[in-house]
Amino acid sequence: xxxxxxxxxxxxxxxxxxxxxxxxxxxxxxxxxxxxxxxxxxxxxxxxxxxxxxxxxxxxxxxxxxxxxxxxxxxxxxxxxxxxxxxxxxxxxxxxxxxxxxxxxxxxxxxxxxxxxxxxxxxxxxxxxxxxxxxxxxxxxxxxxxxxxxxxxxxxxxxxxxxxxxxxxxxxxxxxxxxxxxxxxxxxxxxxxxxxxxxxxxxxxxxxxxxxxxxxxxxxxxxxxxxxxxxxxxxxxxxxxxxxxxxxxxxxxxxxxxxxxxxxxxxxxxxxxxxxxxxxxxxxxxxxxxxxxxxxxxxxxxxx
Amino acid sequence: xxxxxxxxxxxxxxxxxxxxxxxxxxxxxxxxxxxxxxxxxxxxxxxxxxxxxxxxxxxxxxxxxxxxxxxxxxxxxxxxxxxxxxxxxxxxxxxxxxxxxxxxxxxxxxxxxxxxxxxxxxxxxxxxxxxxxxxxxxxxxxxxxxxxxxxxxxxxxxxxxxxxxxxxxxxxxxxxxxxxxxxxxxxxxxxxxxxxxxxxxxxxxxxxxxxxxxxxxxxxxxxxxxxxxxxxxxxxxxxxxxxxxxxxxxxxxxxxxxxxxxxxxxxxxxxxxxxxxxxxxxxxxxxxxxxxxxxxxxxxxxxx
Numbered sequence: 223x224x225x226x227x228x229x230x231x232x233x234x235x236x237x238x239x240x241x242x243x244x245x246x247x248x249x250x251x252x253x254x255x256x257x258x259x260x261x262x263x264x265x266x267x268x269x270x271x272x273x274x275x276x277x278x279x280x281x282x283x284x285x286x287x288x289x290x291x292x293x294x295x296x297x298x299x300x301x302x303x304x305x306x307x308x309x310x311x312x313x314x315x316x317x318x319x320x321x322x323x324x325x326x327x328x329x330x331x332x333x334x335x336x337x338x339x340x341x342x343x344x345x346x347x348x349x350x351x352x353x354x355x356x357x358x359x360x361x362x363x364x365x366x367x368x369x370x371x372x373x374x375x376x377x378x379x380x381x382x383x384x385x386x387x388x389x390x391x392x393x394x395x396x397x398x399x400x401x402x403x404x405x406x407x408x409x410x411x412x413x414x415x416x417x418x419x420x421x422x423x424x425x426x427x428x429x430x431x432x433x434x435x436x437x438x439x440x441x442x443x444x445x446x447x448x449x450x451x452x453x454x455x456x457x458x459x460x461x462x463x464x465x466x467x468x469x470x471x472x473x474x475x476x477x478x479x480x481x482x483x484x485x486x487x488x489x490x491x492x493x494x495x496x497x498x499x500x501x502x503x504x505x506x507x508x509x510x511x512x513x514x515x516x517x518x519x520x521x522x523x524x525x526x
Numbered sequence: 527x528x529x530x531x532x533x534x535x536x537x538x539x540x541x542x543x544x545x546x547x548x549x550x551x552x553x554x555x556x557x558x559x560x561x562x563x564x565x566x567x568x569x570x571x572x573x574x575x576x577x578x579x580x581x582x583x584x585x586x587x588x589x590x591x592x593x594x595x596x597x598x599x600x601x602x603x604x605x606x607x608x609x610x611x612x613x614x615x616x617x618x619x620x621x622x623x624x625x626x627x628x629x630x631x632x633x634x635x636x637x638x639x640x641x642x643x644x645x646x647x648x649x650x651x652x653x654x655x656x657x658x659x660x661x662x663x664x665x666x667x668x669x670x671x672x673x674x675x676x677x678x679x680x681x682x683x684x685x686x687x688x689x690x691x692x693x694x695x696x697x698x699x700x701x702x703x704x705x706x707x708x709x710x711x712x713x714x715x716x717x718x719x720x721x722x723x724x725x726x727x728x729x730x731x732x733x734x735x736x737x738x739x740x741x742x743x744x745x746x747x748x749x750x751x752x753x754x755x756x757x758x759x760x761x762x763x764x765x766x767x768x769x770x771x772x773x774x775x776x777x778x779x780x781x782x783x784x785x786x787x788x789x790x791x792x793x794x795x796x797x798x799x800x801x802x803x804x805x806x807x808x809x810x811x812x813x814x815x816x817x818x819x820x821x822x823x824x825x826x827x828x829x830x
Contacts, residue, residue, distance in 0.1 A: 258807070272806045281806070398785040464798070471775035472785060481702040481776060494768070494804040501800070502576045502587070503562070503792040 283492030355404030569595035587796030659708030
C-alpha cells in the first residue's frame with residue numbers, strides 16, 4: 223500500500239535535514255549542529271538543529287517540524303474556514319556565515335493539509351522556496367544560484383522558474399526600504415492540484431527543489447570562504463543584516479504568524495543574525511562595491 | 527489673542543527639544559547632536575537630531591515633527607472616518623547608552639487634530655509617555671524614575687499615575703517573549719476633553735510630564751556612568767537590545783504605522799540600537815544579576 227503524501231513528505235524532510243546538516247558540518251569543519259527536539263502541547267513537535275560559532279557559519283538553523291490538531295483561530299480567520307483540523311510539516315533553514323563575502327541563505331519546503339471534523343481532507347498544498355542574500359555581489363554566484371533553481375523548475379514545468387522567481391522578488395521586498403532582501407531565487411505557495419499538476423507531481427517538484435539546495439549554495443560557499451575581509455566588510459555585513467531583521471520581523475508572514483500564534487519562539491527566531499548594527503541614515507560610498515549591491519537590490523534583475 | 531493649542535504645543539516641543547539636547551550634550555561631554563531637517567511632500571516636516579558614538583550615548587535621537595494634510599487612507603480606516611484632514615506634532619526620543627549599566631530610555635509627547643473638509647476641528651487629543659529599559663536592575667533607579675513620573679501625574683489628577691503606569695506595562699509587553707520591554711513608566715493616549723479635563727488641562731498635564739523627563743532620567747545616568755563593565759555585561763546588553771528591536775518592529779504601533787504609511791524611515795528607525803546580538807535559546811545563569819532583571823520583566827512591579 224502506498225503511504226500517504228504527508229508521511230512521504232515528512233520522511234523526505236527528515237532525510238533532507240540529515241543530508242543538509244551533514245554537508246554543512248563537512249564544509250564548516252569546526253562546529254557541529256546541536257539538536258533540540260521539542261513538543262507542541264496541542265499536537266506534534268519538531269527537531270531544531272542549530273550551529274553557532276563555526277569556522278564558516280556564525281549562526282544557522284536547519285529545522286523540521288510536523289504539527290497537527292485543531293486549526294488555531296487566527297488561521298481559521300486567515301483561511302476563512304471553521305471547525306477545521308490541520309497537519310503541517312516543513313523544513314526551514316537560515317545560514318549566516320561569518321565572512322561578509324559569503325551570502326546568507328534561506329530555504330523552506332512545506333506541506334499543509336486541512337480536514338473537516340470527520341477527518342476528511344478538505345484542502346492540501348505545498349509551498350516553499352530558497353533565496354540568497356549576499357553582502358558583496360559576485361554576479362556569477364547569483365547566476366549559479368538561479369541556474370540551479372531554474373534547472374530544478376524546468377524538470378517539471380517550463381513556466382515555473384519565471385513564475386516563482388518573480389514571486390520571490392515580490393515576496394522578499396523590504397517595502398519600507400524600497401529594496402529586495404537579497405538577489406532572490408524561488409518562492410511558491412498554495413501549490414494545489416490543477417489541470418496540469420496532481421499532488422504527486424507537486425511532491426516531485428518540491429522535492430526536486432529541496433534536492434537542489436546544496437548544489438545551489440555549497441559551490442558559492444567554497445568559492446568565497448577563503449576571500450580576505452576586514453573591519454569595513456564586516457561593518458557592512460552587520461548593517462545589511464539589520465535589513466534582514468527588518469524584513470523578518472516587519473514583513474515575513476511566516477515569522478509574524480509564528481510569533482502571534484504561540485509557535486516555538488526560539489525555532490522561529492533562529493533566523494535572526496548573530497551580530498547586527500543599525501546606523502542612522504547610513505549610505506554606502508558612491509561607486510563602491512557596497513553601493514553596487516544596493517543598486518541591484520533596488521531593481522531586481524534576471525539572473526538566468 | 528490666545529494662540530491655538532496646536533501652535534502652543536508645537537512651540538513647546540521645539541523648546542523642549544533644545545532643552546533636552548543641550549542637557550544630553552552636557553552629560554555626554556564628547557558627542558554633539560547632528561540635525562537633519564526634513565520635509566514631508568504631502569505637508570509639514572520635522573527636525574531629526576541624532577547623537578552617535580558619544581562618551582555616554584552610543585546612539586540616540588531626539589526628534590520633532592509636525593505634519594498635516596489629508597488623513598492617509600490607512601489612518602481613515604483605523605479611525606473609522608472619511609474625507610478627513612489632520613494635523614499631528616510630537617517629540618520622540620530614544621537614547622541607547624554605551625554602558626550596559628545605564629538604562630535605555632524612550633519618551634514621546636504628541637498632539638493630534640482631525641478636521642472635516644471645511645476645516646472644522648472634529649476631534650483632538652494628546653498622547654505620550656516615557657519608559658525605562660535597564661540591562662542591570664538598580665531598584666532605586668526604577669523607583670526614582672517612577673517617583674518622578676508619579677509627581678508629574680499627581681500635580682494633575684490622583685488617578686493618573688496608577689492608570690498610566692499600568693497602561694505602560696500593558697503597552698510595552700513583548701507578548702511573544704512573555705516579558706515587558708523594560709521597567710515601564712507612563713503611557714497615555716487619546717487624552718480628550720471630558721467632565722474632569724479640558725484640552726488646556728491636558729496640555730498642562732502633558733507638558734508637566736515632558737518637563738519631568740530630564741529630572742527622571744539624568745540622575746540615573748549620572749549615578750551609573752562611571753560604573754565598570756566588561757565583555758559579559760556588554761554581551762548581555764546586546765542580547766537584551768535584541769528584545770528592544772523585536773518589540774519595536776513586531777509590536778510597536780507607532781513604528782509599524784510609520785513604516786507602512788511612508789513615514790520618514792530613518793527618523794522612525796533611529797530607535798533601533800547600534801549593536802545587537804541574537805543567540806539561539808539564550809538564558810541567563812540562575813541567581814545572576816541578568817536573571818534577576820528577567821524575573822522582574824516577567825512580572826511587572828509597583829515602583830512607587
